[in-house]
Amino acid sequence: MKKILLLVFVCFLGIQMTFAQDVISVKEFLKIKGNDNVVLVSTRKATDYAKVHIDGAIHVNHKDLYKAEPKSTLKSTAEIAKILGAKGISNTNTIVLYDNGSGKYSGRVYWILKYLGAKDVKILDGHMKAWRMARKPVTKNPVKRKATTFNVALNKAAIADIVQVKKASNSSAAVVVDVRSADEYKGIKESKLPKGHIPNAINLEFKKVMTSKSKLKSKEELQALFNAAGITKDKEVILYCESSVRAGVVYMALKSALAYPKVKVYDGALFEWTATETVQK
Known part of the structure:
Protein backbone atom coordinates (compact mmCIF):
# COMPACT_ATOMS: atom_id res chain seq x y z
CA MET A 1 0.00 0.00 0.00
CA LYS A 2 2.84 2.37 0.90
CA LYS A 3 4.48 1.70 -2.46
CA ILE A 4 1.25 2.53 -4.29
CA LEU A 5 0.85 5.78 -2.36
CA LEU A 6 4.48 6.70 -3.08
CA LEU A 7 3.98 5.99 -6.77
CA VAL A 8 0.85 8.18 -6.86
CA PHE A 9 2.74 10.97 -5.11
CA VAL A 10 5.66 10.77 -7.55
CA CYS A 11 3.26 10.84 -10.51
CA PHE A 12 1.47 13.85 -9.04
CA LEU A 13 4.78 15.60 -8.46
CA GLY A 14 5.78 14.84 -12.05
CA ILE A 15 2.58 16.43 -13.33
CA GLN A 16 3.19 19.53 -11.24
CA MET A 17 6.78 19.82 -12.49
CA THR A 18 5.66 19.38 -16.07
CA PHE A 19 3.11 22.17 -15.64
CA ALA A 20 5.72 24.44 -14.14
CA GLN A 21 8.60 23.58 -16.46
CA ASP A 22 8.82 27.13 -17.87
CA VAL A 23 7.63 28.92 -14.74
CA ILE A 24 9.87 29.00 -11.71
CA SER A 25 9.02 30.22 -8.22
CA VAL A 26 11.32 32.42 -6.17
CA LYS A 27 11.97 29.47 -3.85
CA GLU A 28 12.86 27.18 -6.76
CA PHE A 29 15.04 29.84 -8.35
CA LEU A 30 17.05 30.36 -5.16
CA LYS A 31 18.05 26.69 -5.30
CA ILE A 32 19.73 27.12 -8.70
CA LYS A 33 20.81 30.77 -8.50
CA GLY A 34 24.41 29.91 -7.70
CA ASN A 35 24.83 27.65 -10.74
CA ASP A 36 27.17 29.21 -13.32
CA ASN A 37 24.92 27.99 -16.14
CA VAL A 38 21.94 29.95 -14.82
CA VAL A 39 21.42 33.44 -16.24
CA LEU A 40 18.94 35.78 -14.58
CA VAL A 41 17.63 38.43 -16.97
CA SER A 42 15.69 41.58 -16.17
CA THR A 43 13.53 42.49 -19.16
CA ARG A 44 12.24 45.66 -17.52
CA LYS A 45 12.89 49.11 -18.95
CA ALA A 46 16.50 50.28 -18.77
CA THR A 47 15.52 53.08 -16.38
CA ASP A 48 13.88 50.58 -14.02
CA TYR A 49 16.93 48.31 -14.14
CA ALA A 50 19.21 51.27 -13.33
CA LYS A 51 17.14 52.16 -10.26
CA VAL A 52 16.97 48.67 -8.80
CA HIS A 53 17.03 45.05 -9.95
CA ILE A 54 17.34 41.56 -8.55
CA ASP A 55 20.86 40.90 -7.35
CA GLY A 56 22.80 39.12 -10.09
CA ALA A 57 20.46 40.01 -12.96
CA ILE A 58 21.72 41.25 -16.30
CA HIS A 59 19.54 43.45 -18.49
CA VAL A 60 18.04 42.76 -21.92
CA ASN A 61 15.85 45.40 -23.55
CA HIS A 62 13.42 43.72 -25.95
CA LYS A 63 13.49 46.83 -28.15
CA ASP A 64 17.19 46.25 -28.90
CA LEU A 65 16.16 43.07 -30.74
CA TYR A 66 13.96 44.86 -33.33
CA LYS A 67 14.61 46.40 -36.71
CA ALA A 68 13.24 49.82 -37.67
CA GLU A 69 10.55 48.67 -40.10
CA PRO A 70 8.05 47.14 -39.80
CA LYS A 71 7.97 48.49 -36.27
CA SER A 72 8.77 46.02 -33.46
CA THR A 73 9.61 43.14 -35.82
CA LEU A 74 12.68 41.06 -35.15
CA LYS A 75 16.15 41.76 -36.43
CA SER A 76 17.87 38.93 -38.29
CA THR A 77 18.56 35.87 -36.18
CA ALA A 78 22.29 36.45 -36.61
CA GLU A 79 21.99 39.98 -35.21
CA ILE A 80 19.92 38.86 -32.24
CA ALA A 81 22.30 35.97 -31.51
CA LYS A 82 25.20 38.42 -31.52
CA ILE A 83 23.42 40.72 -29.05
CA LEU A 84 22.55 37.82 -26.74
CA GLY A 85 26.06 36.40 -26.92
CA ALA A 86 27.55 39.79 -26.05
CA LYS A 87 25.28 39.86 -23.00
CA GLY A 88 26.68 36.50 -21.90
CA ILE A 89 23.63 34.45 -22.90
CA SER A 90 24.12 31.09 -24.62
CA ASN A 91 21.46 28.85 -26.14
CA THR A 92 22.47 26.18 -23.60
CA ASN A 93 22.06 28.33 -20.49
CA THR A 94 19.15 28.05 -18.11
CA ILE A 95 17.67 31.50 -18.71
CA VAL A 96 15.31 32.96 -16.10
CA LEU A 97 13.38 36.08 -17.09
CA TYR A 98 11.39 38.60 -15.10
CA ASP A 99 9.78 42.03 -15.44
CA ASN A 100 7.72 44.37 -13.25
CA GLY A 101 4.82 41.92 -13.22
CA SER A 102 2.88 42.62 -16.41
CA GLY A 103 4.40 39.59 -18.13
CA LYS A 104 4.67 41.61 -21.35
CA TYR A 105 8.40 42.06 -21.61
CA SER A 106 9.48 38.76 -20.09
CA GLY A 107 6.91 36.99 -22.28
CA ARG A 108 8.22 38.71 -25.40
CA VAL A 109 11.83 37.78 -24.67
CA TYR A 110 10.72 34.27 -23.72
CA TRP A 111 9.10 33.80 -27.13
CA ILE A 112 12.11 35.26 -28.96
CA LEU A 113 14.47 32.90 -27.14
CA LYS A 114 12.25 29.88 -27.84
CA TYR A 115 12.02 30.92 -31.50
CA LEU A 116 15.82 31.08 -31.67
CA GLY A 117 16.11 27.62 -30.14
CA ALA A 118 17.17 28.30 -26.55
CA LYS A 119 16.85 25.00 -24.71
CA ASP A 120 15.83 26.07 -21.21
CA VAL A 121 13.92 29.32 -20.71
CA LYS A 122 11.86 30.11 -17.64
CA ILE A 123 9.82 33.01 -16.30
CA LEU A 124 10.09 33.93 -12.62
CA ASP A 125 6.58 33.47 -11.23
CA GLY A 126 5.41 36.70 -9.65
CA HIS A 127 8.32 38.62 -11.16
CA MET A 128 9.79 41.55 -9.20
CA LYS A 129 6.71 41.62 -6.95
CA ALA A 130 7.32 38.10 -5.67
CA TRP A 131 11.03 38.77 -5.17
CA ARG A 132 10.26 41.85 -3.07
CA MET A 133 7.59 40.01 -1.09
CA ALA A 134 10.16 37.32 -0.26
CA ARG A 135 12.54 40.07 0.95
CA LYS A 136 15.38 38.88 -1.25
CA PRO A 137 18.37 41.06 -2.20
CA VAL A 138 18.20 43.80 -4.81
CA THR A 139 20.85 46.17 -6.08
CA LYS A 140 21.53 49.17 -8.31
CA ASN A 141 24.83 47.78 -9.50
CA PRO A 142 24.78 46.62 -13.14
CA VAL A 143 25.87 43.05 -13.86
CA LYS A 144 28.06 42.06 -16.77
CA ARG A 145 28.67 38.47 -17.83
CA LYS A 146 31.51 37.19 -19.94
CA ALA A 147 30.58 37.20 -23.62
CA THR A 148 29.69 33.85 -25.14
CA THR A 149 28.17 32.36 -28.28
CA PHE A 150 24.47 31.90 -28.88
CA ASN A 151 24.01 29.21 -31.52
CA VAL A 152 20.67 29.55 -33.31
CA ALA A 153 18.51 26.48 -33.95
CA LEU A 154 15.50 28.18 -35.46
CA ASN A 155 12.06 27.01 -34.34
Missing part, protein backbone atom coordinates in the same frame (compact mmCIF):
# COMPACT_ATOMS: atom_id res chain seq x y z
CA LYS A 156 10.04 27.97 -37.42
CA ALA A 157 6.87 26.52 -35.90
CA ALA A 158 6.81 29.39 -33.39
CA ILE A 159 6.32 32.23 -35.86
CA ALA A 160 3.63 33.22 -38.37
CA ASP A 161 3.88 35.60 -41.31
CA ILE A 162 1.12 37.65 -42.90
CA VAL A 163 0.34 34.97 -45.50
CA GLN A 164 -0.24 32.38 -42.77
CA VAL A 165 -2.42 34.81 -40.82
CA LYS A 166 -4.61 35.51 -43.85
CA LYS A 167 -5.09 31.78 -44.38
CA ALA A 168 -5.78 31.11 -40.69
CA SER A 169 -8.33 33.91 -40.42
CA ASN A 170 -10.50 32.10 -42.98
CA SER A 171 -10.00 28.56 -41.70
CA SER A 172 -12.14 26.57 -39.27
CA ALA A 173 -9.00 24.62 -38.35
CA ALA A 174 -7.30 27.71 -36.97
CA VAL A 175 -7.98 30.60 -34.62
CA VAL A 176 -6.36 34.04 -34.70
CA VAL A 177 -6.26 35.59 -31.23
CA ASP A 178 -5.98 39.31 -30.48
CA VAL A 179 -4.48 39.57 -26.99
CA ARG A 180 -5.12 43.28 -26.54
CA SER A 181 -7.81 44.76 -24.32
CA ALA A 182 -11.45 44.48 -25.37
CA ASP A 183 -11.60 48.22 -26.12
CA GLU A 184 -8.58 47.98 -28.42
CA TYR A 185 -10.03 44.92 -30.13
CA LYS A 186 -13.38 46.65 -30.69
CA GLY A 187 -11.73 49.84 -31.95
CA ILE A 188 -13.09 51.93 -29.09
CA LYS A 189 -9.75 52.99 -27.65
CA GLU A 190 -7.78 55.73 -29.37
CA SER A 191 -4.90 54.41 -31.47
CA LYS A 192 -2.40 55.65 -34.02
CA LEU A 193 -3.28 52.59 -36.08
CA PRO A 194 -6.61 51.97 -37.85
CA LYS A 195 -9.13 50.97 -35.18
CA GLY A 196 -10.22 47.36 -35.03
CA HIS A 197 -8.78 43.89 -35.36
CA ILE A 198 -7.70 41.35 -37.97
CA PRO A 199 -10.85 40.00 -39.65
CA ASN A 200 -12.38 37.00 -37.83
CA ALA A 201 -9.89 37.24 -34.96
CA ILE A 202 -11.24 36.58 -31.47
CA ASN A 203 -10.24 38.48 -28.33
CA LEU A 204 -8.59 37.17 -25.18
CA GLU A 205 -6.58 39.75 -23.26
CA PHE A 206 -3.12 38.61 -22.21
CA LYS A 207 -3.70 39.70 -18.61
CA LYS A 208 -6.24 36.91 -18.16
CA VAL A 209 -3.57 34.19 -18.05
CA MET A 210 -2.14 35.65 -14.83
CA THR A 211 -3.39 36.18 -11.29
CA SER A 212 -3.56 39.54 -9.52
CA LYS A 213 -0.17 38.67 -8.03
CA SER A 214 1.42 38.38 -11.50
CA LYS A 215 1.64 34.61 -11.31
CA LEU A 216 0.56 32.22 -14.02
CA LYS A 217 -2.87 30.77 -13.36
CA SER A 218 -3.27 27.05 -12.66
CA LYS A 219 -3.46 24.55 -15.49
CA GLU A 220 -7.15 24.00 -14.78
CA GLU A 221 -7.93 27.73 -14.83
CA LEU A 222 -5.99 28.24 -18.05
CA GLN A 223 -7.66 25.34 -19.81
CA ALA A 224 -11.11 26.59 -18.80
CA LEU A 225 -10.20 30.10 -19.99
CA PHE A 226 -9.04 28.96 -23.42
CA ASN A 227 -11.84 26.45 -23.90
CA ALA A 228 -14.44 29.13 -23.16
CA ALA A 229 -12.85 31.33 -25.81
CA GLY A 230 -12.86 28.53 -28.40
CA ILE A 231 -9.09 28.16 -28.32
CA THR A 232 -8.76 24.38 -28.36
CA LYS A 233 -5.83 22.01 -28.85
CA ASP A 234 -7.04 20.73 -32.19
CA LYS A 235 -6.65 24.16 -33.79
CA GLU A 236 -3.66 26.11 -35.02
CA VAL A 237 -3.41 29.18 -32.78
CA ILE A 238 -1.90 32.47 -33.98
CA LEU A 239 -1.42 35.24 -31.42
CA TYR A 240 -0.90 38.94 -32.00
CA CYS A 241 -1.40 42.43 -30.58
CA GLU A 242 -0.31 45.85 -31.82
CA SER A 243 3.34 44.77 -31.82
CA SER A 244 2.98 41.19 -30.50
CA VAL A 245 4.87 42.12 -27.32
CA ARG A 246 1.84 41.04 -25.29
CA ALA A 247 1.50 37.74 -27.16
CA GLY A 248 4.56 36.08 -25.60
CA VAL A 249 3.13 35.28 -22.17
CA VAL A 250 0.02 33.75 -23.79
CA TYR A 251 2.31 31.69 -26.03
CA MET A 252 4.08 30.41 -22.93
CA ALA A 253 0.80 29.53 -21.21
CA LEU A 254 -0.44 27.56 -24.23
CA LYS A 255 2.82 25.79 -25.08
CA SER A 256 4.40 25.18 -21.68
CA ALA A 257 1.48 24.91 -19.28
CA LEU A 258 -1.07 23.26 -21.59
CA ALA A 259 1.14 21.63 -24.26
CA TYR A 260 -0.82 23.00 -27.22
CA PRO A 261 0.93 21.59 -30.31
CA LYS A 262 0.40 24.38 -32.85
CA VAL A 263 0.93 27.87 -31.47
CA LYS A 264 2.53 30.76 -33.33
CA VAL A 265 3.11 34.46 -32.79
CA TYR A 266 2.46 36.84 -35.68
CA ASP A 267 5.59 38.95 -35.33
CA GLY A 268 4.50 41.57 -37.86
CA ALA A 269 1.34 42.14 -35.80
CA LEU A 270 -0.99 45.08 -36.45
CA PHE A 271 1.89 47.35 -37.41
CA GLU A 272 2.51 45.20 -40.48
CA TRP A 273 -1.12 44.16 -41.09
CA THR A 274 -2.57 47.69 -41.19
CA ALA A 275 0.07 48.84 -43.67
CA THR A 276 -1.59 46.82 -46.44
CA GLU A 277 -4.74 45.15 -45.09
CA THR A 278 -8.07 46.26 -43.63
CA VAL A 279 -9.30 45.71 -40.07
CA GLN A 280 -12.68 44.69 -38.71
CA LYS A 281 -14.65 46.24 -35.83
Whole structure:
Protein backbone atom coordinates (compact mmCIF):
# COMPACT_ATOMS: atom_id res chain seq x y z
CA MET A 1 0.00 0.00 0.00
CA LYS A 2 2.84 2.37 0.90
CA LYS A 3 4.48 1.70 -2.46
CA ILE A 4 1.25 2.53 -4.29
CA LEU A 5 0.85 5.78 -2.36
CA LEU A 6 4.48 6.70 -3.08
CA LEU A 7 3.98 5.99 -6.77
CA VAL A 8 0.85 8.18 -6.86
CA PHE A 9 2.74 10.97 -5.11
CA VAL A 10 5.66 10.77 -7.55
CA CYS A 11 3.26 10.84 -10.51
CA PHE A 12 1.47 13.85 -9.04
CA LEU A 13 4.78 15.60 -8.46
CA GLY A 14 5.78 14.84 -12.05
CA ILE A 15 2.58 16.43 -13.33
CA GLN A 16 3.19 19.53 -11.24
CA MET A 17 6.78 19.82 -12.49
CA THR A 18 5.66 19.38 -16.07
CA PHE A 19 3.11 22.17 -15.64
CA ALA A 20 5.72 24.44 -14.14
CA GLN A 21 8.60 23.58 -16.46
CA ASP A 22 8.82 27.13 -17.87
CA VAL A 23 7.63 28.92 -14.74
CA ILE A 24 9.87 29.00 -11.71
CA SER A 25 9.02 30.22 -8.22
CA VAL A 26 11.32 32.42 -6.17
CA LYS A 27 11.97 29.47 -3.85
CA GLU A 28 12.86 27.18 -6.76
CA PHE A 29 15.04 29.84 -8.35
CA LEU A 30 17.05 30.36 -5.16
CA LYS A 31 18.05 26.69 -5.30
CA ILE A 32 19.73 27.12 -8.70
CA LYS A 33 20.81 30.77 -8.50
CA GLY A 34 24.41 29.91 -7.70
CA ASN A 35 24.83 27.65 -10.74
CA ASP A 36 27.17 29.21 -13.32
CA ASN A 37 24.92 27.99 -16.14
CA VAL A 38 21.94 29.95 -14.82
CA VAL A 39 21.42 33.44 -16.24
CA LEU A 40 18.94 35.78 -14.58
CA VAL A 41 17.63 38.43 -16.97
CA SER A 42 15.69 41.58 -16.17
CA THR A 43 13.53 42.49 -19.16
CA ARG A 44 12.24 45.66 -17.52
CA LYS A 45 12.89 49.11 -18.95
CA ALA A 46 16.50 50.28 -18.77
CA THR A 47 15.52 53.08 -16.38
CA ASP A 48 13.88 50.58 -14.02
CA TYR A 49 16.93 48.31 -14.14
CA ALA A 50 19.21 51.27 -13.33
CA LYS A 51 17.14 52.16 -10.26
CA VAL A 52 16.97 48.67 -8.80
CA HIS A 53 17.03 45.05 -9.95
CA ILE A 54 17.34 41.56 -8.55
CA ASP A 55 20.86 40.90 -7.35
CA GLY A 56 22.80 39.12 -10.09
CA ALA A 57 20.46 40.01 -12.96
CA ILE A 58 21.72 41.25 -16.30
CA HIS A 59 19.54 43.45 -18.49
CA VAL A 60 18.04 42.76 -21.92
CA ASN A 61 15.85 45.40 -23.55
CA HIS A 62 13.42 43.72 -25.95
CA LYS A 63 13.49 46.83 -28.15
CA ASP A 64 17.19 46.25 -28.90
CA LEU A 65 16.16 43.07 -30.74
CA TYR A 66 13.96 44.86 -33.33
CA LYS A 67 14.61 46.40 -36.71
CA ALA A 68 13.24 49.82 -37.67
CA GLU A 69 10.55 48.67 -40.10
CA PRO A 70 8.05 47.14 -39.80
CA LYS A 71 7.97 48.49 -36.27
CA SER A 72 8.77 46.02 -33.46
CA THR A 73 9.61 43.14 -35.82
CA LEU A 74 12.68 41.06 -35.15
CA LYS A 75 16.15 41.76 -36.43
CA SER A 76 17.87 38.93 -38.29
CA THR A 77 18.56 35.87 -36.18
CA ALA A 78 22.29 36.45 -36.61
CA GLU A 79 21.99 39.98 -35.21
CA ILE A 80 19.92 38.86 -32.24
CA ALA A 81 22.30 35.97 -31.51
CA LYS A 82 25.20 38.42 -31.52
CA ILE A 83 23.42 40.72 -29.05
CA LEU A 84 22.55 37.82 -26.74
CA GLY A 85 26.06 36.40 -26.92
CA ALA A 86 27.55 39.79 -26.05
CA LYS A 87 25.28 39.86 -23.00
CA GLY A 88 26.68 36.50 -21.90
CA ILE A 89 23.63 34.45 -22.90
CA SER A 90 24.12 31.09 -24.62
CA ASN A 91 21.46 28.85 -26.14
CA THR A 92 22.47 26.18 -23.60
CA ASN A 93 22.06 28.33 -20.49
CA THR A 94 19.15 28.05 -18.11
CA ILE A 95 17.67 31.50 -18.71
CA VAL A 96 15.31 32.96 -16.10
CA LEU A 97 13.38 36.08 -17.09
CA TYR A 98 11.39 38.60 -15.10
CA ASP A 99 9.78 42.03 -15.44
CA ASN A 100 7.72 44.37 -13.25
CA GLY A 101 4.82 41.92 -13.22
CA SER A 102 2.88 42.62 -16.41
CA GLY A 103 4.40 39.59 -18.13
CA LYS A 104 4.67 41.61 -21.35
CA TYR A 105 8.40 42.06 -21.61
CA SER A 106 9.48 38.76 -20.09
CA GLY A 107 6.91 36.99 -22.28
CA ARG A 108 8.22 38.71 -25.40
CA VAL A 109 11.83 37.78 -24.67
CA TYR A 110 10.72 34.27 -23.72
CA TRP A 111 9.10 33.80 -27.13
CA ILE A 112 12.11 35.26 -28.96
CA LEU A 113 14.47 32.90 -27.14
CA LYS A 114 12.25 29.88 -27.84
CA TYR A 115 12.02 30.92 -31.50
CA LEU A 116 15.82 31.08 -31.67
CA GLY A 117 16.11 27.62 -30.14
CA ALA A 118 17.17 28.30 -26.55
CA LYS A 119 16.85 25.00 -24.71
CA ASP A 120 15.83 26.07 -21.21
CA VAL A 121 13.92 29.32 -20.71
CA LYS A 122 11.86 30.11 -17.64
CA ILE A 123 9.82 33.01 -16.30
CA LEU A 124 10.09 33.93 -12.62
CA ASP A 125 6.58 33.47 -11.23
CA GLY A 126 5.41 36.70 -9.65
CA HIS A 127 8.32 38.62 -11.16
CA MET A 128 9.79 41.55 -9.20
CA LYS A 129 6.71 41.62 -6.95
CA ALA A 130 7.32 38.10 -5.67
CA TRP A 131 11.03 38.77 -5.17
CA ARG A 132 10.26 41.85 -3.07
CA MET A 133 7.59 40.01 -1.09
CA ALA A 134 10.16 37.32 -0.26
CA ARG A 135 12.54 40.07 0.95
CA LYS A 136 15.38 38.88 -1.25
CA PRO A 137 18.37 41.06 -2.20
CA VAL A 138 18.20 43.80 -4.81
CA THR A 139 20.85 46.17 -6.08
CA LYS A 140 21.53 49.17 -8.31
CA ASN A 141 24.83 47.78 -9.50
CA PRO A 142 24.78 46.62 -13.14
CA VAL A 143 25.87 43.05 -13.86
CA LYS A 144 28.06 42.06 -16.77
CA ARG A 145 28.67 38.47 -17.83
CA LYS A 146 31.51 37.19 -19.94
CA ALA A 147 30.58 37.20 -23.62
CA THR A 148 29.69 33.85 -25.14
CA THR A 149 28.17 32.36 -28.28
CA PHE A 150 24.47 31.90 -28.88
CA ASN A 151 24.01 29.21 -31.52
CA VAL A 152 20.67 29.55 -33.31
CA ALA A 153 18.51 26.48 -33.95
CA LEU A 154 15.50 28.18 -35.46
CA ASN A 155 12.06 27.01 -34.34
CA LYS A 156 10.04 27.97 -37.42
CA ALA A 157 6.87 26.52 -35.90
CA ALA A 158 6.81 29.39 -33.39
CA ILE A 159 6.32 32.23 -35.86
CA ALA A 160 3.63 33.22 -38.37
CA ASP A 161 3.88 35.60 -41.31
CA ILE A 162 1.12 37.65 -42.90
CA VAL A 163 0.34 34.97 -45.50
CA GLN A 164 -0.24 32.38 -42.77
CA VAL A 165 -2.42 34.81 -40.82
CA LYS A 166 -4.61 35.51 -43.85
CA LYS A 167 -5.09 31.78 -44.38
CA ALA A 168 -5.78 31.11 -40.69
CA SER A 169 -8.33 33.91 -40.42
CA ASN A 170 -10.50 32.10 -42.98
CA SER A 171 -10.00 28.56 -41.70
CA SER A 172 -12.14 26.57 -39.27
CA ALA A 173 -9.00 24.62 -38.35
CA ALA A 174 -7.30 27.71 -36.97
CA VAL A 175 -7.98 30.60 -34.62
CA VAL A 176 -6.36 34.04 -34.70
CA VAL A 177 -6.26 35.59 -31.23
CA ASP A 178 -5.98 39.31 -30.48
CA VAL A 179 -4.48 39.57 -26.99
CA ARG A 180 -5.12 43.28 -26.54
CA SER A 181 -7.81 44.76 -24.32
CA ALA A 182 -11.45 44.48 -25.37
CA ASP A 183 -11.60 48.22 -26.12
CA GLU A 184 -8.58 47.98 -28.42
CA TYR A 185 -10.03 44.92 -30.13
CA LYS A 186 -13.38 46.65 -30.69
CA GLY A 187 -11.73 49.84 -31.95
CA ILE A 188 -13.09 51.93 -29.09
CA LYS A 189 -9.75 52.99 -27.65
CA GLU A 190 -7.78 55.73 -29.37
CA SER A 191 -4.90 54.41 -31.47
CA LYS A 192 -2.40 55.65 -34.02
CA LEU A 193 -3.28 52.59 -36.08
CA PRO A 194 -6.61 51.97 -37.85
CA LYS A 195 -9.13 50.97 -35.18
CA GLY A 196 -10.22 47.36 -35.03
CA HIS A 197 -8.78 43.89 -35.36
CA ILE A 198 -7.70 41.35 -37.97
CA PRO A 199 -10.85 40.00 -39.65
CA ASN A 200 -12.38 37.00 -37.83
CA ALA A 201 -9.89 37.24 -34.96
CA ILE A 202 -11.24 36.58 -31.47
CA ASN A 203 -10.24 38.48 -28.33
CA LEU A 204 -8.59 37.17 -25.18
CA GLU A 205 -6.58 39.75 -23.26
CA PHE A 206 -3.12 38.61 -22.21
CA LYS A 207 -3.70 39.70 -18.61
CA LYS A 208 -6.24 36.91 -18.16
CA VAL A 209 -3.57 34.19 -18.05
CA MET A 210 -2.14 35.65 -14.83
CA THR A 211 -3.39 36.18 -11.29
CA SER A 212 -3.56 39.54 -9.52
CA LYS A 213 -0.17 38.67 -8.03
CA SER A 214 1.42 38.38 -11.50
CA LYS A 215 1.64 34.61 -11.31
CA LEU A 216 0.56 32.22 -14.02
CA LYS A 217 -2.87 30.77 -13.36
CA SER A 218 -3.27 27.05 -12.66
CA LYS A 219 -3.46 24.55 -15.49
CA GLU A 220 -7.15 24.00 -14.78
CA GLU A 221 -7.93 27.73 -14.83
CA LEU A 222 -5.99 28.24 -18.05
CA GLN A 223 -7.66 25.34 -19.81
CA ALA A 224 -11.11 26.59 -18.80
CA LEU A 225 -10.20 30.10 -19.99
CA PHE A 226 -9.04 28.96 -23.42
CA ASN A 227 -11.84 26.45 -23.90
CA ALA A 228 -14.44 29.13 -23.16
CA ALA A 229 -12.85 31.33 -25.81
CA GLY A 230 -12.86 28.53 -28.40
CA ILE A 231 -9.09 28.16 -28.32
CA THR A 232 -8.76 24.38 -28.36
CA LYS A 233 -5.83 22.01 -28.85
CA ASP A 234 -7.04 20.73 -32.19
CA LYS A 235 -6.65 24.16 -33.79
CA GLU A 236 -3.66 26.11 -35.02
CA VAL A 237 -3.41 29.18 -32.78
CA ILE A 238 -1.90 32.47 -33.98
CA LEU A 239 -1.42 35.24 -31.42
CA TYR A 240 -0.90 38.94 -32.00
CA CYS A 241 -1.40 42.43 -30.58
CA GLU A 242 -0.31 45.85 -31.82
CA SER A 243 3.34 44.77 -31.82
CA SER A 244 2.98 41.19 -30.50
CA VAL A 245 4.87 42.12 -27.32
CA ARG A 246 1.84 41.04 -25.29
CA ALA A 247 1.50 37.74 -27.16
CA GLY A 248 4.56 36.08 -25.60
CA VAL A 249 3.13 35.28 -22.17
CA VAL A 250 0.02 33.75 -23.79
CA TYR A 251 2.31 31.69 -26.03
CA MET A 252 4.08 30.41 -22.93
CA ALA A 253 0.80 29.53 -21.21
CA LEU A 254 -0.44 27.56 -24.23
CA LYS A 255 2.82 25.79 -25.08
CA SER A 256 4.40 25.18 -21.68
CA ALA A 257 1.48 24.91 -19.28
CA LEU A 258 -1.07 23.26 -21.59
CA ALA A 259 1.14 21.63 -24.26
CA TYR A 260 -0.82 23.00 -27.22
CA PRO A 261 0.93 21.59 -30.31
CA LYS A 262 0.40 24.38 -32.85
CA VAL A 263 0.93 27.87 -31.47
CA LYS A 264 2.53 30.76 -33.33
CA VAL A 265 3.11 34.46 -32.79
CA TYR A 266 2.46 36.84 -35.68
CA ASP A 267 5.59 38.95 -35.33
CA GLY A 268 4.50 41.57 -37.86
CA ALA A 269 1.34 42.14 -35.80
CA LEU A 270 -0.99 45.08 -36.45
CA PHE A 271 1.89 47.35 -37.41
CA GLU A 272 2.51 45.20 -40.48
CA TRP A 273 -1.12 44.16 -41.09
CA THR A 274 -2.57 47.69 -41.19
CA ALA A 275 0.07 48.84 -43.67
CA THR A 276 -1.59 46.82 -46.44
CA GLU A 277 -4.74 45.15 -45.09
CA THR A 278 -8.07 46.26 -43.63
CA VAL A 279 -9.30 45.71 -40.07
CA GLN A 280 -12.68 44.69 -38.71
CA LYS A 281 -14.65 46.24 -35.83
